[in-house]
Amino acid sequence: MGSTGLFLVSFLIVHVSINSLIFLNDSGESFNAGAHFMAHNPVIRIVEIGLFAGLIAHIVQAWVLTNENKKARPVGYAMVDGAANSSWYSRSMGVLGSLLLIFLVVHLGNFWLPTKQAVFAHEEHNTFENMKQVFSQWYFVLLYLVGVIALCYHLLHGFQSAFQSLGMNHKKYTPSIKKFGIWFSIIVCILFAAMPLTMFLGIIK
Amino acid sequence: MGSGHGTELNLTLKVWRQKNSKASGSFETHQLTGISTDMSFLEMFDVLNEKLISEGKEAIAFDHDCREGICGMCSMYINGRPHGPKQGVTTCQLHMRSFKNGDTIVVEPWRSAAFPVIKDLAVDRSAFDRIIASGGYVSVNTGNAQDANNILIPKTDADEAFGAAACIGCGACVAACKNSSAMLFVSAKVSQLALLPQGQVERKERVKKMVAQMDEEGFGNCTNTGACEAECPKGISIENIARMNRELMSANIK
Structure with a gap:
C-alpha cells in the first residue's frame, strides 16, 4: 500500500504543478502548453500506463487487505471508542479511497477522455476551455470539492503511514516526515480546490 | 486498604x-450498589461474582493473575477501550474512582478471530504463544558461561530492547486495532531480540517465521492507525512495527 501510495503521490505533484499554471490567468495559454506536452510526449505516455497500473495495484491491495481485516474480527464490539486512540481519517481510509475512486471516474470522464479523443482524432484539445466548461456547472464544482477534501484526509494519514509501512520510523526524521506530510496534503488540496472555485466564480478567465 | 477516603458508587x-x-453470547445487565471507589476494576467483578454465587447463579469468567500489572492476564474491553479509560494501565490497575456514580459500564471480551472466547470475558490467547514458539528464542553457548562484560551493548540499543521487552503479551494491541492486527506484539518481540547481540544468530529466520505464524493465526493487517500504541499498557512504540517491516524486508532480500 505504502509504495503504490507514494508512487501515486508523485503523480499528484506533477498534476498539481501543471494545473496551477491556470493561476497565471493568461487565458490558459501556459496551461494549454503544459497539457499539450503531457498529452503528446512519448515518455509521459509510457509513464501513464505505469500510473494506471499503480492505481489498480493500490486498489487491489486495499481490497485484499480489507477483506483479510474483516475476517480477522468476525464478531465486532458493541461499543467502540475509536476517537480515544486514533484519528477518524486513519480509520476511514477505505471510505475516503472509495469516495476518491468515484470522483476519479467522473474526473477522467470530464478531462482524460476528451483529451484522448482529440489525440486520436489528431485535433488540438483546448483543455483550459474544457475546464471552464466543466466548472461552470455548480454540481461538478461541488463534487470536485468533496473529492479534494477526501484526498486531503486520505493523504493526511497516507503520506506518513507509507513511510512507516516501508520501515522508516526514526526519532530524528519521522517528526519532519509527518510535518511535511501535513503541509503537503493541505497545500496540494487547497491548490486543487482553488481550480474549480476560481473558475466558477469567474476569477480565472 | 481501609483508607476510608473513598466514596461509594451505584453502577x-x-x-x-x-x-x-x-x-x-449476549449481554447481561447487573445493578451494583455500594462499590467503593478504592476498589480495582477486578475487585468490583469479585464483588459481583460473590453476589452471583450467593444467589446460586454462575460466576462471570474473566482472566486475571498477578493483579499488579505485570503478568498480562487481565483482558477486558471496557466502554469501547481495552483495559478501560485510562492510558498506560492494565484492567487490574484500573480503579473505580475512574468512574462516576450512576455510570453504565459495558464490558466485552477481546474480539479477534485469533482470540476465540473460551467463556464470558476469557479468551484464548495461545496464538501469541505459538508465535513466540515459532521464532522468539536465541541460541546459547553450552559449557561455562562467558563473562557478561565481554559482550558490549550500546546504551541506546539496550534501552530500546528493554522498551520492547516491557511487552506483557496481554493482547490489548489486537483488541484495540480495528483490523485485529498483532503487529505491535510481534514487532516488540522481534525488536527485543534483533537489537541485542544474543539475538543475531536467528535474526533473519526469526522475523520470517514469526510473521508467517502471525498470518497463519488469522490476525489482520497493520494500517498504521496507531491505536495499539495508544492503548498499550506498557507504552510499546509503533517504531517497533517499522523496525519489524525493515527486518522482514532485509530478511527476504538475503
Whole structure:
C-alpha cells in the first residue's frame, strides 16, 4: 500500500504543478502548453500506463487487505471508542479511497477522455476551455470539492503511514516526515480546490 | 486498604456472557450498589461474582493473575477501550474512582478471530504463544558461561530492547486495532531480540517465521492507525512495527 501510495503521490505533484499554471490567468495559454506536452510526449505516455497500473495495484491491495481485516474480527464490539486512540481519517481510509475512486471516474470522464479523443482524432484539445466548461456547472464544482477534501484526509494519514509501512520510523526524521506530510496534503488540496472555485466564480478567465 | 477516603458508587454493568467458544453470547445487565471507589476494576467483578454465587447463579469468567500489572492476564474491553479509560494501565490497575456514580459500564471480551472466547470475558490467547514458539528464542553457548562484560551493548540499543521487552503479551494491541492486527506484539518481540547481540544468530529466520505464524493465526493487517500504541499498557512504540517491516524486508532480500 505504502509504495503504490507514494508512487501515486508523485503523480499528484506533477498534476498539481501543471494545473496551477491556470493561476497565471493568461487565458490558459501556459496551461494549454503544459497539457499539450503531457498529452503528446512519448515518455509521459509510457509513464501513464505505469500510473494506471499503480492505481489498480493500490486498489487491489486495499481490497485484499480489507477483506483479510474483516475476517480477522468476525464478531465486532458493541461499543467502540475509536476517537480515544486514533484519528477518524486513519480509520476511514477505505471510505475516503472509495469516495476518491468515484470522483476519479467522473474526473477522467470530464478531462482524460476528451483529451484522448482529440489525440486520436489528431485535433488540438483546448483543455483550459474544457475546464471552464466543466466548472461552470455548480454540481461538478461541488463534487470536485468533496473529492479534494477526501484526498486531503486520505493523504493526511497516507503520506506518513507509507513511510512507516516501508520501515522508516526514526526519532530524528519521522517528526519532519509527518510535518511535511501535513503541509503537503493541505497545500496540494487547497491548490486543487482553488481550480474549480476560481473558475466558477469567474476569477480565472 | 481501609483508607476510608473513598466514596461509594451505584453502577449498571452490561457484561458479555458466553457459555463456550461455539455458543453465541449476549449481554447481561447487573445493578451494583455500594462499590467503593478504592476498589480495582477486578475487585468490583469479585464483588459481583460473590453476589452471583450467593444467589446460586454462575460466576462471570474473566482472566486475571498477578493483579499488579505485570503478568498480562487481565483482558477486558471496557466502554469501547481495552483495559478501560485510562492510558498506560492494565484492567487490574484500573480503579473505580475512574468512574462516576450512576455510570453504565459495558464490558466485552477481546474480539479477534485469533482470540476465540473460551467463556464470558476469557479468551484464548495461545496464538501469541505459538508465535513466540515459532521464532522468539536465541541460541546459547553450552559449557561455562562467558563473562557478561565481554559482550558490549550500546546504551541506546539496550534501552530500546528493554522498551520492547516491557511487552506483557496481554493482547490489548489486537483488541484495540480495528483490523485485529498483532503487529505491535510481534514487532516488540522481534525488536527485543534483533537489537541485542544474543539475538543475531536467528535474526533473519526469526522475523520470517514469526510473521508467517502471525498470518497463519488469522490476525489482520497493520494500517498504521496507531491505536495499539495508544492503548498499550506498557507504552510499546509503533517504531517497533517499522523496525519489524525493515527486518522482514532485509530478511527476504538475503
